[in-house]
Amino acid sequence: MASCYFNPIPTSSRLISADLSTKFNIPKLLHRKKRFGVLPRSSKVTAFYGLKTPPYEHDALEPYMSKKTIDIHWGEHHRNFIEGLNKQLEKDDILYGYTLDELVKVTYNNGNPSIEFNNAAEVWNHDFFWESMKPGGGDMPILGLLEQIEKDFGSFTNFKEKFTEAALTLFGSGWVWLVLKREEKQLAIVKTSNAICPIVWDHIPIINLDLWEHAYYLDYKNDREQYVNVFLNHLVSWNAATDRLTWGEAFVNLGEPKIPAA
Structure with missing residues (x-):
C-alpha cells in the first residue's frame, strides 16, 4: 500500500495564524483567528492532508472497473492532487486548520477561486467518488x-x-x-x-x-x-x-x- 501523509494534529486542534478576510471574501464561513491563540512563526503547526484509500481492494470492482484503472486513477491522479495541495499549503500558513470541506468552500471564494481550490476540490471529489462505489453495487436504491x-x-x-x-x-x-x-x-x-x-x-x-x-x-x-x-x-x-x-x-x-x- 502506498504511503500516506500523517497528520498528528486532530482537525479540531489545528491552528490558524492569520486573518483570512484580507485574502478571501467568505461571509458565511467563520474566521478562526486566535481561536487557540496565534503562535510565533517558529512554532507554527503544519497540517497536511492525507491520501485516503478506497474502501475496497483495487481489484474488487472488476470486471467493471479494472485494477489497473484504480491503480493509476487513485495511485497517480488522486495522489497528485494531494501532493499538489500540500505543496501549495506549505507556501502560506493562512489556510492551516481547516477541514477539507471548509478548505474547498474557503478557496472557492464565492466564485473567484484561489490557486488552492482545484487541488482541494479534486481531493474532496475523489474521496467521495471511491466511497460512492462498492463491489456488487448497482441494483435498486433502498x-x-x-x-x-x-x-x-x-x-x-x-x-x-x-x-x-x-x-x-x-x-x-x-x-x-x-x-x-x-x-x-x-x-x-x-x-x-x-x-x-x-x-x-x-x-x-x-x-x-x-x-x-x-x-x-x-x-x-x-x-x-x-x-x-x-x-x-x-x-x-x-x-x-x-x-x-x-x-x-x-x-x-x-x-x-x-x-x-x-
Missing part, C-alpha cells in the same frame, strides 16, 4: 432513498435516464452528481465542470461520477455511455447514498413523515 427518488424524478427509471443524459451532455471534463438541494428540499442532478464541487453551493452530495477521461479510458476508451451504464447498474453504492441522504435529512425537512398503512 429504504427512503428510492421513495425520495420516485418523488423527485417520477420513477427510478426516469432518474437513471436523466443522470445518464447529464453525464453524456457534459462537455469536456468534470463530474455529475445526485445532490440534495437544501432550499428546494429535493433531490436533483447537477453537472460540474473540471474540479467544481456542489458543496460550494451548499448542496448535499449523495453520489458522484468522475467524467474525466482518466476515470474510464483504460476500460472503455471513449465510450462514456457504457461507463455511465456500468456505474449505475454494477458499481454505485446505494447503501452509501442512503446513509448520505439520512445525514442530509438532519439539515433539510423533506416533508411530513409517512404513516404506515394499518
Whole structure:
C-alpha cells in the first residue's frame, strides 16, 4: 500500500495564524483567528492532508472497473492532487486548520477561486467518488432513498435516464452528481465542470461520477455511455447514498413523515 501523509494534529486542534478576510471574501464561513491563540512563526503547526484509500481492494470492482484503472486513477491522479495541495499549503500558513470541506468552500471564494481550490476540490471529489462505489453495487436504491427518488424524478427509471443524459451532455471534463438541494428540499442532478464541487453551493452530495477521461479510458476508451451504464447498474453504492441522504435529512425537512398503512 502506498504511503500516506500523517497528520498528528486532530482537525479540531489545528491552528490558524492569520486573518483570512484580507485574502478571501467568505461571509458565511467563520474566521478562526486566535481561536487557540496565534503562535510565533517558529512554532507554527503544519497540517497536511492525507491520501485516503478506497474502501475496497483495487481489484474488487472488476470486471467493471479494472485494477489497473484504480491503480493509476487513485495511485497517480488522486495522489497528485494531494501532493499538489500540500505543496501549495506549505507556501502560506493562512489556510492551516481547516477541514477539507471548509478548505474547498474557503478557496472557492464565492466564485473567484484561489490557486488552492482545484487541488482541494479534486481531493474532496475523489474521496467521495471511491466511497460512492462498492463491489456488487448497482441494483435498486433502498429504504427512503428510492421513495425520495420516485418523488423527485417520477420513477427510478426516469432518474437513471436523466443522470445518464447529464453525464453524456457534459462537455469536456468534470463530474455529475445526485445532490440534495437544501432550499428546494429535493433531490436533483447537477453537472460540474473540471474540479467544481456542489458543496460550494451548499448542496448535499449523495453520489458522484468522475467524467474525466482518466476515470474510464483504460476500460472503455471513449465510450462514456457504457461507463455511465456500468456505474449505475454494477458499481454505485446505494447503501452509501442512503446513509448520505439520512445525514442530509438532519439539515433539510423533506416533508411530513409517512404513516404506515394499518
